[in-house]
Amino acid sequence: MEEIKLIEIKENILSDNDEAARQLRQKLADEKTFVINLMSSPGAGKTSLLLQTIERLKNELRIGVIEADIDSVVDAEKIRQSGAAAVQLRTGGFCHLDAAMVKTGLDGIGSKDFDLIFIENVGNLVCPAEFDTGAMKNAMILSVPEGDDKPLKYPLMFTVSDVLLINKTDMMALSDFDTAALRQRVHKLHPEMEILEVSAKTGAGMDQWVDWIRRALENFS
Amino acid sequence: MHELPVTESILEIVVKHAKQNQVSRVVSITLEVGELSDLENEWLQHYFDYLSKDTPAAGAELKIQRAPIVLKCRQCGHEFQIRKDELGLSDCPQCGTAGDVSLVSGRQYHIKEMEAL
Numbered sequence A: 001m002e003e004i005k006l007i008e009i010k011e012n013i014l015s016d017n018d019e020a021a022r023q024l025r026q027k028l029a030d031e032k033t034f035v036i037n038l039m040s041s042p043g044a045g046k047t048s049l050l051l052q053t054i055e056r057l058k059n060e061l062r063i064g065v066i067e068a069d070i071d072s073v074v075d076a077e078k079i080r081q082s083g084a085a086a087v088q089l090r091t092g093g094f095c096h097l098d099a100a101m102v103k104t105g106l107d108g109i110g111s112k113d114f115d116l117i118f119i120e121n122v123g124n125l126v127c128p129a130e131f132d133t134g135a136m137k138n139a140m141i142l143s144v145p146e147g148d149d150k151p152l153k154y155p156l157m158f159t160v161s162d163v164l165l166i167n168k169t170d171m172m173a174l175s176d177f178d179t180a181a182l183r184q185r186v187h188k189l190h191p192e193m194e195i196l197e198v199s200a201k202t203g204a205g206m207d208q209w210v211d212w213i214r215r216a217l218e219n220f221s
Numbered sequence B: 001m002h003e004l005p006v007t008e009s010i011l012e013i014v015v016k017h018a019k020q021n022q023v024s025r026v027v028s029i030t031l032e033v034g035e036l037s038d039l040e041n042e043w044l045q046h047y048f049d050y051l052s053k054d055t056p057a058a059g060a061e062l063k064i065q066r067a068p069i070v071l072k073c074r075q076c077g078h079e080f081q082i083r084k085d086e087l088g089l090s091d092c093p094q095c096g097t098a099g100d101v102s103l104v105s106g107r108q109y110h111i112k113e114m115e116a117l
């Protein structure tokens, strides 16, 4: 008779990724390349925000974008036309990016030649929050039509992000979005979260966002 | 949400340990998954059955234990457990401070042990 053996494993799935992300962050710091991981639901405005951001910063910074949003061959093309470099990651229907995939993108674009690289993560509020990409900062977009109750449904995303951009504020008048209630919910989960109100359509609030990026870069270098 | 990539990682680790321990068949695998992750147990097992077909882990049962969300109050240092739907809603049960907490645990995917022949 064969006997059942109990074998201790004690391994953590996320800790492998955490370690890969830590090494990537170190490499990027050595190259003096600042990376911002941009996360949101599909359609919240990641690509639109990037285009506005590149427009405002392209004369002072060398900017690159790693595109991982599904169906975003179009997005990478739009970004290139805006004057920044872009690489398209084939995520093969994956629901999030991990540090290894980001490293492929950074190697592909040649990260050391850039001051600032954005990662446009896969559009969802669930699992990108669980996987450290190696970026220095996490930015998340919540758009007005999504509603002010999202912190209750996706608490981890609000916990891991450094800055929250409330986008599509031009649609505020048409909705019952309660900004004060949202701020309160977010700060209960994450007291230090910076919250900026923007519209990637009208350009409102973009100056504050660009200032936030400049400050983050100053603290980095 | 990402049952598939997580299952791939689990299988990789399990097969590695099966080789190291020279076992012929894995019977069960015990996982500890934090309450904050949105994994569906059924999907995990389903993907695992599919991916593990030609490995020593084929047919193994996944025993999934849920680990609670633990927060720490940054005012008084008290650690307390809450349910996922209470996140951002509950004050510190010790000092009453609202919303000044850090996450101690609740996001882990820990592979604890396996039974094998």
Ligand SMILES: Nc1nc2c(ncn2[C@@H]2O[C@H](COP(=O)(O)OP(=O)(O)O)[C@@H](O)[C@H]2O)c(=O)[nH]1
Residues within 6 Å of the ligand: A040, A041, A042, A043, A044, A045, A046, A047, A048, A049, A069, A123, A167, A168, A169, A170, A171, A198, A199, A200, A201, A202
């Ligand atoms: N009204 C309004 N529409 C916006 C705004 N930002 C983006 N959109 C629109 O929302 C849709 C999705 O935007 P996109 O940038 O592709 O979102 P992504 O999927 O997160 O990259 C597009 O039709 C945009 O034109 C905004 O600030 N206001």
Ligand SMILES: [Mg+2]
Residues within 6 Å of the ligand: A046, A047, A048, A069, A072, A075, A120
């Ligand atoms: Mg996009």
Ligand SMILES: [Zn+2]
Residues within 6 Å of the ligand: A094, A095, A096, A127, A128, B001, B002
């Ligand atoms: Zn995922």
Ligand SMILES: [Zn+2]
Residues within 6 Å of the ligand: B073, B074, B075, B076, B077, B078, B092, B093, B094, B095, B096, B097
């Ligand atoms: Zn307390």
